[in-house]
Amino acid sequence: MTNITRALKTHRVASLMAFGLFASMGCGGSSSTAPGASMATVNGTVSSGGAGSAIPLAGATVSIYQAQTSSASLLASGVTIATGAFSISVPTNGSGNVYYATATKGGNVELMSLLGTAPLQSVTINELTTVASAYAMAQFIQNDSISGPQLPVQIAAQMAENLVSAQTGTPSLLIQLAPNANQTNTWRELGTLANILTSCVQAYSRACSALFAATPTRAGALPTTTLQAITNIAHNPGTNVATLFALGARTQTYTPYLEASQSPSSIDPTQNLDAWTLAVKFNNSGSPACPWAGPANPMFDKNGYAWIGNNVVQGTPNSTDCFVVLKPIASQRTEPTTRRPPRCMAAAFWDPALVW
Numbered sequence: 001m002t003n004i005t006r007a008l009k010t011h012r013v014a015s016l017m018a019f020g021l022f023a024s025m026g027c028g029g030s031s032s033t034a035p036g037a038s039m040a041t042v043n044g045t046v047s048s049g050g051a052g053s054a055i056p057l058a059g060a061t062v063s064i065y066q067a068q069t070s071s072a073s074l075l076a077s078g079v080t081i082a083t084g085a086f087s088i089s090v091p092t093n094g095s096g097n098v099y100y101a102t103a104t105k106g107g108n109v110e111l112m113s114l115l116g117t118a119p120l121q122s123v124t125i126n127e128l129t130t131v132a133s134a135y136a137m138a139q140f141i142q143n144d145s146i147s148g149p150q151l152p153v154q155i156a157a158q159m160a161e162n163l164v165s166a167q168t169g170t171p172s173l174l175i176q177l178a179p180n181a182n183q184t185n186t187w188r189e190l191g192t193l194a195n196i197l198t199s200c201v202q203a204y205s206r207a208c209s210a211l212f213a214a215t216p217t218r219a220g221a222l223p224t225t226t227l228q229a230i231t232n233i234a235h236n237p238g239t240n241v242a243t244l245f246a247l248g249a250r251t252q253t254y255t256p257y258l259e260a261s262q263s264p265s266s267i268d269p270t271q272n273l274d275a276w277t278l279a280v281k282f283n284n285s286g287s288p289a290c291p292w293a294g295p296a297n298p299m300f301d302k303n304g305y306a307w308i309g310n311n312v313v314q315g316t317p318n319s320t321d322c323f324v325v326l327k328p329i330a331s332q333r334t335e336p337t338t339r340r341p342p343r344c345m346a347a348a349f350w351d352p353a354l355v356w
Contacts, residue, residue: 040092042115044123046084046103048201050194050254051170054126055202056084060105062125064090064115067098067146067153075099090119096150098157100133101125102227108208109201110144110225113166114157124169127194127201128254129160131230135278136160138234144227155304158329162280163190174330179281182256186278191257192248193233193276197226199250210247214240237275245273285310290322304328 042064047054063077075090080103090099099119103111113129114136134141136159140148147153163186165172174180175187182188199207212222215229218236223229233244242264248257258273266272285292294311301307306326313320 038092039089040119040121041087041089042099042101042119042121042123043087044085044101044113044125045169046080046086046111046125047169048126048198049251050128050191053253056080056082057103057105057109057201058082058084060084060103060109062086062088062101062103064088064099064101064119065146066095067100067140067148069147069149071147072100072145092119096154098146098153100146100157102144104225108225110227111201112227113169114160115166116157116161117154120166123166126169127197127226128164128171128190129166129169130197130227131190131193132160132164132166134227134230135163135234138231141231144225151302151304155328162328162330163278172330174280179283184279184281185258185262185273186280188256188258188262189273189276189278191252191254192245193230194254195251195257196244196248197230198253199247200226200229202251204250207247207250210243214243214247233276237277241273241275244276285324287322290320290324292324293320295324 044062046057046060046062048057049055058080060080061077062080064075065072066075076088078086078088080086096117098117099115101113101115101123103109103125111125111127111130112133113123113125114133115123136156137146137153140146140153140156160166162172162174164170164175171187171190175190180186196211200211208226211226211229212224215232215236216222216239217232223232233239245258245263260266261268262271262273264273283292290310291314292310293314295308296311298306298308305328308324308326310320310322310324312318
């Protein structure tokens with residue numbers, strides 16, 4: 001391929017491929033910390049169930065943490081009122097570390113929402129945000145706590161936002177619109193996974209015990225909370241698929257959800273559910289002058305952006321002169337530029353366990 005670095009074409013995209021698929025880059029630069037912490041107030045609601053039928057969770061303990069390299073730091077906590085609302089002030093230090101919130105009630109209910117690096121000041125914590133958080137942070141959650149290298153954790157938080165909006169507690173527009181929507185199973189799987197958790201949160205008969213029995217760790221240990229259960233599903237998506245699908249039918253408050261024709265027993269091999277995997281589909285390079293054609297050799301820069309070479313001009317044998325750059329979150333864009341890719345890059349590697 002010749003002259004591939006002459007121009008850069010960019011686009012709006014969300015792809016789970018960026019999360020966790022790059023080695024340590026060894027690039028220069030470090031995060032800066034503001035000289036003195038200010039305060040930010042996080043206002044939110046803890047609820048169970050989809051829009052129109054959501055039940056506020058009163059008396060839930062909401063804890064706000066900041067993820068660190070080897071542990072998480074508890075910043076503040078509070079208790080929800082009758083409407084499920086809370087308002088908690090936390091220190092901000094400009095460190096770039098990701099904030100997240102958990103809501104616990106009783107012995108089994110544990111929900112999560114990721115708040116970004118600012119943090120987000122209006123948030124919903126429900127089953128959908130918990131599913132998105134657990135899947136995006138699967139390799140960084142240990143003992144209900146998030147920790148890990150700063151950049152990968154930041155990217156993972158953005159991946160969660162590509163699935164579910166933490167502000168509204170509903171599927172993201174990226175998931176609701178083509179080429180995702182009903183062109184993949186992800187939108188409906190999110191609904192079904194959230195429904196599986198809902199039956200436990202809302203104390204359906206034996207729902208929690210059935211959920212925990214069906215979601216062991218790889219070592220066989222059973223979870224004791226809803227967050228642990230969904231994290232185990234993300235880690236072991238092919239375990240007890242039919243059992244979990246049946247649990248999702250007990251309540252169908254989140255819509256859309258997987259239909260019977262998409263069940264593990266479906267006779268249609270293109271619809272048959274064989275694992276609880278989530279994927280984000282994209283087909284827009286962001287510029288009609290640089291459509292996808294033979295993409296190859298992805299590399300990652302120090303921001304976690306994936307630079308992907310386009311091998312040919314679509315419909316011709318000619319080499320192209322553009323890169324496609326994928327950013328971790330769908331709302332991010334860059335402008336076309338003629339600069340070459342950064343020198344400090346990391347070659348991508350693929351680990352099937354991380355490509356959900």
